[in-house]
Amino acid sequence: MESPAFVQRFRLVGLLTVVSIYLLILVGGIVRSTGSGMGCPDWPRCFGKWIPPTRIEQLPAGYKEVYAAQRVAKNQKLARTLERFGFHQVAANIFRNPSQYIETDFNPTKTWIEYLNRLLGALIGIFVFLTVVLALPYWRRDRAVFWLAFWSFILTGVQGWLGSLVVSTNLLPVMVTIHMGLALLIVGMLLYAVNRSQREQEGPQPVSYSGALLLALGGAVLLTFVQIVIGTQVREEVDMVAFGAHYADRAAWVEQLGNIFRFHRSFSILLVLVNGYVAYRLYQLGSARLNRLATFILVLLVLEVVAGITLAYLALPALVQPVHLTLATVLFGVQFLAFVELRRAMKSRRQPAYPSVVA
Numbered sequence: 001m002e003s004p005a006f007v008q009r010f011r012l013v014g015l016l017t018v019v020s021i022y023l024l025i026l027v028g029g030i031v032r033s034t035g036s037g038m039g040c041p042d043w044p045r046c047f048g049k050w051i052p053p054t055r056i057e058q059l060p061a062g063y064k065e066v067y068a069a070q071r072v073a074k075n076q077k078l079a080r081t082l083e084r085f086g087f088h089q090v091a092a093n094i095f096r097n098p099s100q101y102i103e104t105d106f107n108p109t110k111t112w113i114e115y116l117n118r119l120l121g122a123l124i125g126i127f128v129f130l131t132v133v134l135a136l137p138y139w140r141r142d143r144a145v146f147w148l149a150f151w152s153f154i155l156t157g158v159q160g161w162l163g164s165l166v167v168s169t170n171l172l173p174v175m176v177t178i179h180m181g182l183a184l185l186i187v188g189m190l191l192y193a194v195n196r197s198q199r200e201q202e203g204p205q206p207v208s209y210s211g212a213l214l215l216a217l218g219g220a221v222l223l224t225f226v227q228i229v230i231g232t233q234v235r236e237e238v239d240m241v242a243f244g245a246h247y248a249d250r251a252a253w254v255e256q257l258g259n260i261f262r263f264h265r266s267f268s269i270l271l272v273l274v275n276g277y278v279a280y281r282l283y284q285l286g287s288a289r290l291n292r293l294a295t296f297i298l299v300l301l302v303l304e305v306v307a308g309i310t311l312a313y314l315a316l317p318a319l320v321q322p323v324h325l326t327l328a329t330v331l332f333g334v335q336f337l338a339f340v341e342l343r344r345a346m347k348s349r350r351q352p353a354y355p356s357v358v359a
Contacts (some may be wrong), residue, residue, distance in 0.1 A: 007197060010134040014149075014194040018128040018333070021187055024124055025329050027117050029322025032235060035247075039107065039114030043164035045195035047106075052110045052115045063106070078165065093174060121160065127155045131190065138197065148193035155186050178230045184225060184329060188336050195340050207285040207345045213278070214342055220274045221335045227271055228328050230264045234324075237261065238316060251315040267310060275301050275335075282338065287345060293338040300331040 031037055040046035047053050047063070060066060083091040128149075135149035159182050166175045235255070241256045254261070275297055282294035307324040310317065 006134065006137045010131065010138075010197050011146075013130050013134055013195055014190055014197070017124065017131055018187060018190050019192070020120070020124045020127055021183065021190075022326060022330060022333075024117070024120050024355065025183060026322050026326040031116070031242065032115055032239070033318040033321040034110065035239075036107075036110035036113040036115055037166075039110035039112070040118070042070065044112060044118065044160075046115050046118075049123065052108075052111045053106075053258065054112075056106050059106060078082075091184055100216075105226070105339075106296050109180070110152055115176045118163075121163065125153075125156050125160065128153045128186075128190075131193070135197075142199070144194065145193050145197045147190065147345075148189050152186050152189045152193070155182060155189070159183065159186065161339075176236065177229055180232050181225075181229060182230065184332055187329065187333050191333055192340055194343050195337060195344075199344075207287050207290070207342070210281070210285070210342075212347065213281045214339070216274065216281070217278050217335065217339045217342060220278050221332065221339055223267075223271055223274060224328065224332045224335055227264070227267055228325075228332065230260065231325065231328065234264050235321070253316055254312060265312065272301060272305065274359065285342075285345075287341075292347070293334060293341065296334045297331065299341055300327055300334060303327050304331060325327070 041063075042048060047067075053059060079091040082088075084265065131149045132146075132153045135146040139146040141291055159179070162175065162179050162182060166179055170303060183248050237257055238253060242250075243251045245253065245256075279294040279298050282290045285291075289352075304324065304327045307320055307327060311324060314320075
């Protein structure tokens with residue numbers, strides 16, 4: 001059954017948006033690995049300009065003190081607001097954060113790396129807005145698709161605001177973690193919207209009911225999410241060790257990492273076992289779509305393990321750090337798609353096919 005033009009357009013833009021978000025995660029990892037996170041001390045502009053400076057002579061006199069004072073004032077206002085809403089621990093962390101008083105030296109390369117990261121983020125905002133526009137035909141056909149696209153757009157705006165807080169708090173760990181978690185939520189919503197939008201054109205491939213497998217697959221998605229969050233904390237610890245070592249003697253950094261790194265490494269064993277079991281069970285169902293997704297899961301898992309071993313035993317090469325993070329987020333997306341597809345296939349076994357709704 002040939003898809004209507006509006007379905008094809010929504011699928012194309014939706015998938016393009018998801019790919020762009022993954023690209024942004026990769027670029028964000030490059031920003032962290034190169035130490036460019038504070039390349040622009042303000043937001044959304046960079047050193048007060050829409051086109052970043054390339055020479056220190058273009059900066060205002062005493063720029064370090066100027067931007068540090070602006071950041072501290074913004075952080076104190078944020079902390080007081082969070083305290084009023086009951087987030088006392090987060091507020092206390094912001095109040096106590098000593099790095100907010102530190103302004104990094106101007107580096108044109110790092111400034112432009114961070115600025116390109118922001119431009120890609122703005123482009124994604126446009127893509128997500130287009131998904132909302134292209135989801136309008138689903139208002140009468142399948143309203144959930146429209147709402148998924150709409151709330152993805154709203155959350156993308158929140159993500160941009162959180163990005164400004166990440167800068168103003170000078171990469172406070174809790175802000176970085178929330179920023180990453182929200183990115184994964186947006187990816188999941190968009191993937192589900194695109195998958196659901198194809199239901200009328202792509203009939204389900206029914207499989208036998210397997211509640212245990214669905215539960216295991218849901219657990220794999222959750223475990224991957226937790227591992228990514230733990231990974232952001234490991235990344236923060238790496239940054240602290242690197243700063244303390246003045247970015248020298250890289251080979252000794254891993255030995256100085258604390259228990260969070262060892263837990264992250266051990267937790268990966270559980271991930272391998274759970275995903276191996278899930279892939280094995282998916283292959284037994286005889287569904288071509290689920291077989292493809294199981295293969296993707298295994299390939300991504302192998303690549304992720306290889307990247308992790310490379311980081312742990314080859315002195316944390318900077319180029320591998322963003323790849324490791326991006327592979328983990330792609331694995332999360334494929335697992336989530338497999339969960340959605342399995343749930344749909346199981347439902348189709350018990351219910352009649354999804355009916356078309358005439359506009």
